[in-house]
Amino acid sequence: MCLIVFAWRPGHALPLLVAANRDEFHRRPSAPAAQWDDAPGVYAGRDLEAGGTWLGLSTHGRFAAVTNVRDPSQTQGPRSRGELPRGWLAGTDTLDRYAARVLTQSEQYTGFNLLLGDGKRLCWISQHRLTWLTEGIYGLSNAQLGTPWPKLTKARQALEAELEHPEPEALFRLLADTTQPADDQLPDTGIGLESERMLSSAFIQGEHYGTRASTLVYAWENGDRRLLERSFGPHGQPQGEADVRFRASWAPED
Secondary structure: OOEEEEEEOOOOOOOEEEEEEEEEEOOOOEEEEEEEOOEEEEEEEEEOOOOOOOEEEEOOOOEEEEEEOOOOOOOOOOEOOOHHHHHHHHOOOOHHHHHHHHHHHHHHEOOEEEEEEOOOOEEEEEOOEEEEOOOEEEEEOOOOOOOOOHHHHHHHHHHHHOOOOOOHHHHHHHHOOOOOOOHHHOOOOOOOHHHHHHOOOOOOOOOOEEEEEEEEEEEOOOOEEEEEEEEEOHHHOEEEEEEEEEEOOOOOOO
16 A cells, blocks of 8 residues: 555544545556455455555454655665555454564564554554554555655545545545645655655556556444455556445454
8 A cells, every 4th residue: 555544532432434536556466355265254356466454444443554665765674565454354362462472573574554443442553563553544655654745645534524524535546636836845755856756646647667556445333344446557547446335344353
């Protein structure tokens, strides 16, 4: 994932609402959001190269999403970051145990931002940092949580404006924004101005790299779940839609 805006409101009828874009090379094979054959309780898209995922839900009330960290100077880890959400969604550890395990193994992965939730709590992990999130509206891209990149600030404000009646089409519109900010508003992450421009919009329409999926998550307090996804090819050409609905339950706590 490269853009995630979400509302976390414990105790609300809709405690978790997520709108996210996954940006990736078009040559990397992936499968759209669906229930996994080898993990029947997991609903997620799938990276067919390394076997992981970028965002998903489970019938045990679990939620996970990951983005990379844009830093050309960072050390490359030997393992795929998609393992991190997969391990949580398909695993049996409590949230505390899994988060602790991720922290001890974080150096095995290139820089990442990881969101993990169990239906009752939500945390953000970035390398050696763990933060338990309080109620609020958040934005996450390829830097630290809440870093005010223009596309992230705009998308978070758009999500906030839709919270009272968060209709899917309105949320998909905020994810489809191709507006590029002025050069003086762009971050400098060490990749050069042309690349900063290309990556500066919420929705990226490239020939070789771009937004591959736009995903919405509705997680209701009563356990109802809805995951909507639109897939895209080169130059932003639509390639299909998924609309997954199920009822989650919660395993007993330790």
